[in-house]
């Protein structure tokens with residue numbers, strides 16, 4: 176099929192490149208001419224494992240990028256909207272979605288053939304039916320249904336694993352205003368075989384996305400609250416607790432070949448220093464606000480956000496338990512990205528941890544394999560020393576605070592063993608073997 180994807184951020188570019196790799200003819204559209212130029216040269220504007228390679232395989236053949244939305248819509252059968260939907264504190268900001276809907280509607284006025292417009296951005300339930308559809312109708316002077324189709328197809332990819340998630344998704348949700356819209360959207364995804372596909376309304380598709388993210392965020396805050404209680408009670412390790420809980424077959428099913436799905440970090444019931452990123456915090460807050468407007472306060476989700484806001488402080492509390500005076504303490508912060516596999520620092524727990532330590536007078540060295548540059552900008556007026564190598568960050572540290580679960584940090588016990596004096600290690604992700612580190616403490620211990 177011929178597909179245009181509007182917005183070339185994490186979701187738009189990954190979707191465009193993967194759909195191209197699956198054999199579709201894709202035109203990516205962005206208002207940012209720099210991004211468009213980079214994409215056409217085969218260079219991804221964002222860091223995502225495997226994206227550059229897949230882009231280079233497809234660009235100039237199955238995929239091209241442009242700033243010309245009009246031409247892109249006229250020359251394709253289907254347009255996917257993948258622009259940002261930031262949360263402004265009380266509602267999600269639909270400015271970019273509305274702008275793009277208006278622009279696509281204007282083009283549809285001059286397009287004689289049927290076209291399907293699909294919202295992929297995360298939008299609160301009702302947005303596609305009540306906001307996007309009327310804008311498309313009024314800008315085109317046409318009627319949704321007979322003249323053009325409207326669909327909603329939420330995206331579930333995780334940053335750092337985006338290509339894998341898109342190419343082999345757990346499920347594909349096909350929302351649409353009518354059978355024809357859903358059928359065409361289904362055709363786009365017919366190249367994804369052996370994947371559960373759910374056909375539904377746009378409003379339900381939107382709600383599935385928010386519910387999925389809210390559930391995962393709830394599981395994390397739940398694990399973190401239990402972890403903090405383990406710390407307060409003493410003599411209990413949350414890792415053992417969660418393993419015991421997870422052995423319930425309802426949580427770790429036994430597969431038909433007899434193997435059991437074991438608890439792992441990705442199970443979302445592992446305690447840590449809090450969830451960050453561009454999705455969980457924003458989406459949970461947006462659903463809370465949407466609930467309030469509907470007269471349905473979301474008390475559980477309010478607590479999920481409160482627990483998460485407080486969780487980075489738990490690292491400071493643990494540090495102070497061992498070193499009550501943090502003033503002038505030499506502290507290494509390991510990991511700045513909100514999770515491994517990305518240079519994205521949005522809502523990363525590392526940011527409030529560094530801020531608190533600076534206020535307490537600590538001397539900070541910070542290290543991340545790829546997220547140093549964006550963090551440098553945020554702390555440019557501070558005395559934080561940014562290190563290019565892990566060894567450099569820890570060489571004279573009195574304390575180490577591990578914030579991001581980068582695989583590279585599993586080498587820490589060996590590196591520490593070579594140091595003349597052993598620093599205290601506060602493990603915010605419980606990724607190190609506590610028996611292998613001389614002075615160890617961590618979340619939920």
Ligand SMILES: NC(=O)c1ccc[n+]([C@@H]2O[C@H](COP(=O)([O-])OP(=O)(O)OC[C@H]3O[C@@H](n4cnc5c(N)ncnc54)[C@H](O)[C@@H]3O)[C@@H](O)[C@H]2O)c1
Pocket residue numbers: 181182183184185186187204205206207210257258259260271274275295296297298330331332333334453454
């Ligand atoms: N980042 C994720 O992991 C993820 C995963 C699933 C869903 N989502 C959702 O997908 C949506 C997009 O997220 P993102 O992280 O890709 O956003 P992003 O901010 O990385 O990218 C948005 C892109 O849209 C472009 N844009 C803005 N206005 C435009 C216009 N009028 N025409 C063309 N391009 C325009 C911007 O220049 C930018 O490149 C959001 O609703 C987000 O919640 C994100």
Ligand SMILES: O=c1ccn([C@@H]2O[C@H](COP(=O)(O)OP(=O)(O)O[C@H]3O[C@H](CO)[C@@H](O)[C@H](O)[C@H]3O)[C@@H](O)[C@H]2O)c(=O)[nH]1
Pocket residue numbers: 297330331332333334335388391395440441442443444445446447448449450451452453454455458513514
């Ligand atoms: O057991 C866990 C798992 C994750 N996290 C943290 O949770 C945050 C989010 O992690 P992850 O879910 O891996 O990354 P995202 O890229 O934010 O992906 C989430 O948000 C996307 C955007 O909506 C969805 O598409 C994905 O399905 C959903 O997992 C990160 O800070 C992680 O460190 C934990 O603290 N404990």
